[in-house]
Amino acid sequence: MKKKKVTSTDIARAAGVSQSAVSMILNQKYNVSFSKETVEKVERAAKEMNYQPPKRKIKKENRREKLLVVFCSNLTNPYYVMLLQGIESRAKEAGYGLFICNTQRDLKMEERYLRMMPEISPLGIIYTCNPSRCYMDTIEKLSEKIPIVIVNNQNEQLNVDAVELDNSKLGRLMARHLLELGHRDVAYIAPPLTIRQKQRSKRVEGFLKEFDKQGLKDRVIIKAAGEEMDQNVPNIDSEYKIGYDLTKELLAEKRDVTAIVGLNDMIAFGILDALHDEKYKVPGDISVMGCDNTLFARIHKVSLTTIEHFVVFKGRDACDIIMKKITTQNAGYSEIEPVSTYHVEYEPRLIVRGTTSYPKKIN
Incomplete structure (x- = not known):
């Protein structure tokens, strides 16, 4: 026959105290005081009766x-x-x-x-x-x-x-804006256009399609960073640096452009700073455009034309x-999960x- 498990109520009877007192003493509730004699009686009874405290149940969802x-x-x-x-x-x-x-x-x-x-x-x-x-x-x-x-x-x-x-639609929107303003000779600056980063290429392709419709595709200069930029751990200024360095390179080549587009806002900020360092006025000499409408694009001194998505x-x-x-x-509304x-x-x-x-x- 299975031996009956000793409970805190059994301890209370043996020690001559209340069940709540047993619970507080055995669970070491130090914010409640009992006499030394009472504590010893409860602990002695628990030991003699081989009392095992119940395991705390952990709710499944927790x-x-x-x-x-x-x-x-x-x-x-x-x-x-x-x-x-x-x-x-x-x-x-x-x-x-x-x-x-x-x-x-x-x-x-x-x-x-x-x-x-x-x-x-x-x-x-x-x-x-x-x-x-x-x-x-x-x-x-x-x-x-x-x-x-x-x-x-x-x-x-x-x-x-x-x-x-x-991304193709974003590129088309950027191109249409510049074409409507009358820009014909433009440059597009991008991070590495690798197979792994297809979304970047789609944005560039959309841009080129709009210029191609006007017979102007050959007048778009695409400057993309080398693949090693994606292989290195990105620094906080990696994409900004792509915009800055490739714009400097573009200007050194004496290419005749009236607008430069950054694949995203961070690249566009680099473009803006490179143009500023070379004493070009924006948009007076060269227009600049980004994409993503990040927080910094809205700052008054930057005031970057961009795409909100x-x-x-x-x-x-x-x-x-x-x-x-x-x-x-x-939910379990049916036997088959939808x-x-x-x-x-x-x-x-x-x-x-x-x-x-x-x-x-x-x-």
């Missing part, structure tokens, strides 16, 4: 933190900081924490973080850019177990949820999609400020 993982390729560009701001604000509202994986566009670093996912066990993953192609199979298999959202280039074929960005909202939407998927998984793929896209808008104007001389 065993796992509400954690989301965010993969970032670069935290030196305000674009990614803005995305994180949107993700974090929404996650905080819903009681989720974030684990940030800064891959620095390093394949080994990205692989290392992906291998950590089973151990970290997040409730969802957000990629703030396209995953490297060699890991797409891994991402799609992982998405069968937990929700994954990618803030990606619209033209990529991905079988996961996405907050989409049509609602980066913070994209971050919030990516988080919302994860939450919807988690809710669906836990499969849904979300795609969200914002229409970009041209923001005209003080760095673009009509060219000095229209050819």
Whole structure:
């Protein structure tokens, strides 16, 4: 016959005290005082009766933190900081924490973080850019177990949820603005245009298409940084330096341009400073344009013409999609779990400020 387990009530009877007194003494509640004699009686009775305190029950839902993982390729560009701001604000509202994986566009670093996912066990993953192609199979298999959202280039074929960005459309908008102002000879400055960074090439391609429609494609100078820029760990000024150094190079070549475009705002800031150092007036001598509408673009002394594509909202939407998927998984409305793929896209808008104007001389 199984021996009956000794309870705190049994100890109370043996020691001649209340059950609550036993509980407080055995749990060492030092904010309540008992006489030395009472404490000794309770402890002696517990020892003699071989009392085993009950194990504390941990609520199942508390065993796992509400954690989301965010993969970032670069935290030196305000674009990614803005995305994180949107993700974090929404996650905080819903009681989720974030684990940030800064891959620095390093394949080994990205692989290392992906291998950590089973151990970290997040409730969802957000990629703030396209995953490297060699890991797409891994991402799609992982998405069968937990929700994954990618803030990606619209033209990529991905079988996961996405907050989409049509980079080609951004490039076309930039080109149209300059063409409408009368610019014909322009330069486009970009980071490395590699296969891995296809979204950059799409932006450039969109720009070139608009100039090609006007028979002016040959009058666009494309200057892109070398591939080693992506292989190095990015510094806080990496993209700014691309804009600055390639503009200096362009000016040294004595190329006749009336406008210079940066693939993003950080590159455009480098372009502006290089032109300033070489005594060019903006937009009087040369117009300058960026893309992303980051905070610094709005500063009065910069006043950069750029493209707004609602980066913070994209971050919030990516988080919302994860939450919807988690809710669906836990709802249990039917025996079969529904499969849904979300795609969200914002229409970009041209923001005209003080760095673009009509060219000095229209050819």
